[in-house]
Amino acid sequence: MASACLNCYNHCFFPSFAHDKCQTTGTQLVQPRSNIPIAWMPRVKGIDRSRRRFGAKSSNGSPLDATCLGDGESHSLPLHKSFANLSEDGNFHISESEKKEPTISITVVGASGDLAKKKIFPALFALFYEDWLPQHFTIFGYARSKLTDEELRNMISQTLTCRIDKRENCSDKMDQFLQRCFFHSGLYNSEDNFSELDQKLKEKEVGRVSNRLFYLSIPPNIFVDAVRCASRCASSPAGWTRVIVEKPFGRDSESSGELTRCLKQYLTEDQIFRIDHYLGKELVENLSVLRFSNLVFEPLWSRQYIRNVQLIFSEDFGTEGRGGYFDNYGIIRDIMQNHLLQILALFAMETPVSLDGEDIRNEKVKVLRSMRVLQCDDVITGQYKGHKKGDRVYPAYTDDPTVPKDSLTATFAAAALFIDNARWDGVPFLMKAGKALHTRRAEIRVQFRHVPGNLYKKNFGCDLDQATNELVIRVQPDEAIYLKVNNKVPGLGMRLDRSNLNLLYSARYPREIPDAYERLLLDAIAGERRLFIRSDELDAAWSIFTPVLKELEGKKIAPELYPYGSRGPVGAHYLAAKHNVRWGDLGDETS
Numbered sequence: 258m259a260s261a262c263l264n265c266y267n268h269c270f271f272p273s274f275a276h277d278k279c280q281t282t283g284t285q286l287v288q289p290r291s292n293i294p295i296a297w298m299p300r301v302k303g304i305d306r307s308r309r310r311f312g313a314k315s316s317n318g319s320p321l322d323a324t325c326l327g328d329g330e331s332h333s334l335p336l337h338k339s340f341a342n343l344s345e346d347g348n349f350h351i352s353e354s355e356k357k358e359p360t361i362s363i364t365v366v367g368a369s370g371d372l373a374k375k376k377i378f379p380a381l382f383a384l385f386y387e388d389w390l391p392q393h394f395t396i397f398g399y400a401r402s403k404l405t406d407e408e409l410r411n412m413i414s415q416t417l418t419c420r421i422d423k424r425e426n427c428s429d430k431m432d433q434f435l436q437r438c439f440f441h442s443g444l445y446n447s448e449d450n451f452s453e454l455d456q457k458l459k460e461k462e463v464g465r466v467s468n469r470l471f472y473l474s475i476p477p478n479i480f481v482d483a484v485r486c487a488s489r490c491a492s493s494p495a496g497w498t499r500v501i502v503e504k505p506f507g508r509d510s511e512s513s514g515e516l517t518r519c520l521k522q523y524l525t526e527d528q529i530f531r532i533d534h535y536l537g538k539e540l541v542e543n544l545s546v547l548r549f550s551n552l553v554f555e556p557l558w559s560r561q562y563i564r565n566v567q568l569i570f571s572e573d574f575g576t577e578g579r580g581g582y583f584d585n586y587g588i589i590r591d592i593m594q595n596h597l598l599q600i601l602a603l604f605a606m607e608t609p610v611s612l613d614g615e616d617i618r619n620e621k622v623k624v625l626r627s628m629r630v631l632q633c634d635d636v637i638t639g640q641y642k643g644h645k646k647g648d649r650v651y652p653a654y655t656d657d658p659t660v661p662k663d664s665l666t667a668t669f670a671a672a673a674l675f676i677d678n679a680r681w682d683g684v685p686f687l688m689k690a691g692k693a694l695h696t697r698r699a700e701i702r703v704q705f706r707h708v709p710g711n712l713y714k715k716n717f718g719c720d721l722d723q724a725t726n727e728l729v730i731r732v733q734p735d736e737a738i739y740l741k742v743n744n745k746v747p748g749l750g751m752r753l754d755r756s757n758l759n760l761l762y763s764a765r766y767p768r769e770i771p772d773a774y775e776r777l778l779l780d781a782i783a784g785e786r787r788l789f790i791r792s793d794e795l796d797a798a799w800s801i802f803t804p805v806l807k808e809l810e811g812k813k814i815a816p817e818l819y820p821y822g823s824r825g826p827v828g829a830h831y832l833a834a835k836h837n838v839r840w841g842d843l844g845d846e847t848s
């Protein structure tokens with residue numbers, strides 16, 4: 258049954274895959290064929306906190322439920338004392354009372370890959386360094402590559418220090434961390450290989466109640482195989498089992514629905530953590546705080562005062578090294594349908610009943626379901642072309658050897674979206690996303706309406722647009738929130754200019770901002786689902802974009818070419834003008 262379903266899923270992703278039949282059992286949890294049960298435990302809500310030795314919390318402030326139930330020692334005691342139990346043969350020996358302390362095993366599936374090296378292992382190390390991980394934990398890398406534990410450690414140690422390297426005791430901490438990292442080589446579709454992994458996990462878990470987290474950092478066509486094998490053969494026997502799934506979650510409504518259906522043959526929705534790393538970014542997290550904890554913003558947050566909202570993503574590099582993946586998806590699927598749309602939903606949602614993950618996701622899904630299906634004439638697409646600047650030659654998208662020479666895949670897109678509800682009726686939400694542009698940036702721009710009957714109209718000169726307020730939430734780089742206000746230029750005359758009330762994070766909070774993956778991993782460990790995508794959110798998100806994607810692809814609409822390193826195609830300006838909008842990032846000297 259599993260492979261039939263997988264074939265169907267592959268068929269949706271890669272039409273060249275043959276599939277005979279696709280049997281599914283709906284969305285109910287299916288008992289695996291093997292005798293090993295799918296074990297999972299919902300988030301432990303009423304856990305006795307007085308028994309916690311280690312007060313780590315999820316990013317929502319709730320305690321980690323993978324922490325040990327111990328003797329009430331404080332956080333300041335050594336967290337990694339269990340190393341004392343490590344004997345020379347690498348095995349742990351622990352007493353009966355220590356066996357009652359739970360442990361967590363984190364398996365990075367696809368450990369030899371780019372994302373694992375670049376983001377996941379460094380994030381795990383940062384959490385370890387900052388004492389956010391539970392006391393007892395083990396990390397396994399799993400991939401087909403034949404690596405020893407030592408080779409995995411060498412490989413990940415190259416990128417481990419990206420955020421922490423200037424900090425105290427970094428190399429000691431790194432050694433301690435690496436001692437907790439192991440590798441198992443296996444195929445993604447082999448239940449035998451996952452059973453071997455299970456044995457190794459059990460050895461490290463030494464009889465403790467173990468919770469298990471699998472991070473699927475692998476190409477999407479093997480998600481379901483890996484989930485089947487992990488669920489059947491390496492689920493935790495007594496603790497919870499959770500799976501973090503990386504995007505892409507399908508490439509349209511149908512393939513996404515199929516992926517969800519296949520995953521739910523082996524996992525419950527509660528076990529699936531669909532990651533959108535933009536939700537883990539500091540300023541995206543702060544959106545709700547800004548809105549709901551300050552009186553000054555929320556009353557203005559509607560069509561009454563806001564003219565338009567702009568969600569802008571740009572990168573100053575191309576698809577270098579990822580052209581093979583990217584060509585099958587394009588920028589609308591890669592950035593807009595997920596990262597920018599998630600930000601939009603958080604930006605536009607009503608006040609949730611509480612900060613509980615389900616309450617927030619309920620509000621987000623309402624926004625998504627109120628959105629108009631995107632129309633083709635509200636989208637423009639672009640693709641970067643090569644060009645030469647001085648001695649430097651910048652490649653075209655189609656120069657990538659993994660991209661077909663005649664590819665029509667968009668590396669840039671701009672779109673106008675609308676939320677047909679009482680709060681946002683008629684307000685354009687403009688999105689712009691592109692690769693190989695002149696700068697790297699992600700930001701939210703909120704342009705407010707004109708002040709009615711403005712007494713100072715004549716002091717602004719002829720450009721009244723320049724006189725409106727604009728709130729900018731710069732997600733990256735140089736995190737900042739600034740508000741453009743009209744101000745009197747000091748002096749005897751009455752000249753006004755537009756200045757910024759500027760909250761620049763590096764000045765106000767001179768500390769490193771954790772990487773998004775750190776927050777998300779911590780939340781997955783804590784069972785906090787607020788920053789992960791629920792399946793109904795995903796369905797609603799795909800419903801907005803699927804028709805236009807089909808139309809663009811069906812009609813083979815050619816993207817407008819723009820030079821590598823430029824500001825993108827001019828079509829983006831026409832689209833904005835059609836909705837009476839001027840992109841705020843043009844000519845903003847703060848940006």
Ligand SMILES: NC(=O)C1=CN([C@@H]2O[C@H](COP(=O)(O)OP(=O)(O)OC[C@H]3O[C@@H](n4cnc5c(N)ncnc54)[C@H](OP(=O)(O)O)[C@@H]3O)[C@@H](O)[C@H]2O)C=CC1
Nearest residue numbers: 367369370371372373400401402474475476477503504505
């Ligand atoms: N890289 C990034 O910046 C981002 C990646 N993602 C997503 O994260 C996931 C992992 O990305 P990334 O690390 O770049 O992926 P990789 O292409 O590096 O693949 C990860 C590992 O999967 C195995 N693998 C690769 N191709 C195949 C294949 N055709 N069949 C079986 N195994 C294969 C390889 O391990 P081995 O051969 O050792 O088994 C590889 O090391 C993907 O879903 C991607 O879309 C999401 C956001 C950003």
Ligand SMILES: O=C1O[C@H](COP(=O)(O)O)[C@@H](O)[C@H](O)[C@H]1O
Nearest residue numbers: 504534572591592596699733773
């Ligand atoms: O998901 C993705 O995100 C990255 C950009 O992430 P950032 O945190 O570096 O801004 C993007 O490069 C990639 O194409 C996309 O798949």
